[in-house]
Structure formats: structure tokens, C-alpha cells
Amino acid sequence: MQTTLVAVFDDQTEARQALDALSRGGFPSSRARLASSDNTAGDSTSSRPEHGESIGEKIAHFFGFGERHESLYSEAVRRGSCVLVVDAADEAEAERASDIIERYNPVDIDERESQWRQSGWQPAPGNGGENKIPVVEEELQVGKREVQRGGIRVVSRVRETPVEETVNLREERASVERRPADRPATASDNAFKEQSFEVRETAEEAVVGKTSRVVEEVVIGKERSTREQKLNDSVRKTEVDVQQLGEGSGSRQDLNPKPGRYGGQERRKSNASYSGMERRGT
Helix, strand or coil: CCEEEEEEECCHHHHHHHHHHHHHCCCCCCCEEEECCCCCCCCCCCCCCCCCCCHHHHHHHHHCCCHHHHHHHHHHHHCCCEEEEEEECCHHHHHHHHHHHHCCCCECHHHHHHHHHHCCCCCCCCCCCCCCCCCCECCCCCCCCCCCCCCCCCCCCCCCCCCCCCCCCCEECCCCCCCCCCCCCCHHHCCCCCCCCCCCCEECCCCCCCCCCCCCCCCCCCCCCCCCCCCCCCCCECCCCCCCCCCCCCCCCCCCCCCCCCCCCCCCCCCCCCCCCEEEEC
16 A cells, blocks of 8 residues: 655755655655755656645645645745655555655654644644634733932031130239338337248139030931822723625635744654654555
8 A cells, every 4th residue: 555654854954865865765756755945845747736825735735735734744844844755655665765764853743743832833724623813801900119209318517607705804913012111120020030922923814615505406207198099091802703704705814823933953863653754545
């Protein structure tokens, strides 16, 4: 029974090497085909797809994929990967082709599909498929924060002010006066007795002293108050209108925009339970 093997490569060079190895192994270009974003199906002489088809439609048309595979493998090509398809005449030939392909690091497409779905990718729906439109509603969250709005600064300085006071100062000076006399000496005169007297002179001088007194206090603090403020804003919500269409009223629209180009470097090497290639019996 004829079997078709499908492998995906992140590295176009490795994909070309796998194609060349298949050619050397007995798989001509009519049975081994390679598709990439630059060359959608450039390694076969079979009929080309019609002008105006999408990449996925070209791959499905060229390789004969069904609707399920069209979305998956076209997404791989759109993200920069290469898709290699090999037609094997029987199971033994399929195993030989699989061994050749495994040498060139094909990716595990099931694991890659799971990663895409986790990041939000959804395959384009076929018959019985579905599109999802998320209904998003915003909620208003009100908080508060503290901001600086000025204040006061109190600076204490020392200032000198000239003052003037008047004080009366007293002085005492010694004085000596000689008075003429003519009388007889008495006992109180202590005649012919040596004597000595001292008179001290005194004077007052100004003395300046200072004392400190608290005459006023400046109290620094805060007065707290509260106020209410109303906030006006708007929130958005997704509204979905369902309209019934008659036959022939329009074509299907793609409601799942495709994500950006894949830039990963993941590779998976061959092992016994590897499921990177898909086989389809015909």
C-alpha cells in the first residue's frame, strides 16, 4: 500500500540536504517534494496551483492534503519552516525514507502544534470547524497615590541687635590736706611716735552680663483632612452581533489572525517513539 510521509524542518538547508539524500536513495523529484514560504512547492514538475490561492491552499493542492493538514502545515510554512513530502510504494520503502529524513533533524509537528495552540494559534476551521471570538470586558480599578504638593520650611537664624544702657559709676580718691595749727601738744597727739596710715582709692566699673529667656514658641506640624473625588472614565466591552445570512450572501472571513513569524531554534533528534513525520496511507 502506498504511504505518504510528511516532515517539517526549521532549517531550509537541512531540508534540502534531506531531499538530496532521498534523491540519492532512489526517491525521484516526482515522489519527494519540498515546500517553503519562498518556494511553495518548488521541487517537483507536477502541475502548479492556480493563481491567487493562499499558501495553505497551494500546499493542500500540491501535496493533496485534506483540510485538517492544510491549516497545520501551511502555518509551519508561514512561520518559516519547510515541509517535505515523500511518497513511498510500501511500508518497507516508507521505513527507508523515514531513516533518511531522521538524519536531518525534522521537528515534532505534534509538539510544535501544541506549542502554537498554547500561544493562542487556532487552525482555520474546515467543515464542522469553529471560530472563537473572545468577549472582553474592561473593569475600572481605582487606587490612590501620594504626591508632593509643596509645603513650608521654617529656618531659625540668630540676629544681633545693638542696645544701649546708662549706668552711674562711683569713684573714691585719696586726698591729703595740710592745715596750719598753733596749740600745745596733748597725749592724744602721740607726740614723737612713729605712725603710718593707708587710704585705699576705689572706683566702680560697668559689668555686662546676659541672660536668655524664651519669649515665643514656633510649633511645626501637619493638619490632616479628607475629601471625596469622583472619577469619570469609560470601559470597553466586546459586543458580538450574530446575523443570519442567506445563501450566496458572502464568503467566509478569517476571524483568527495569524501570529507573527516563528523564530525559534528548537530541533528534535530521532528516537524510537519519535512522531515528527506523519504517514498517510492511500
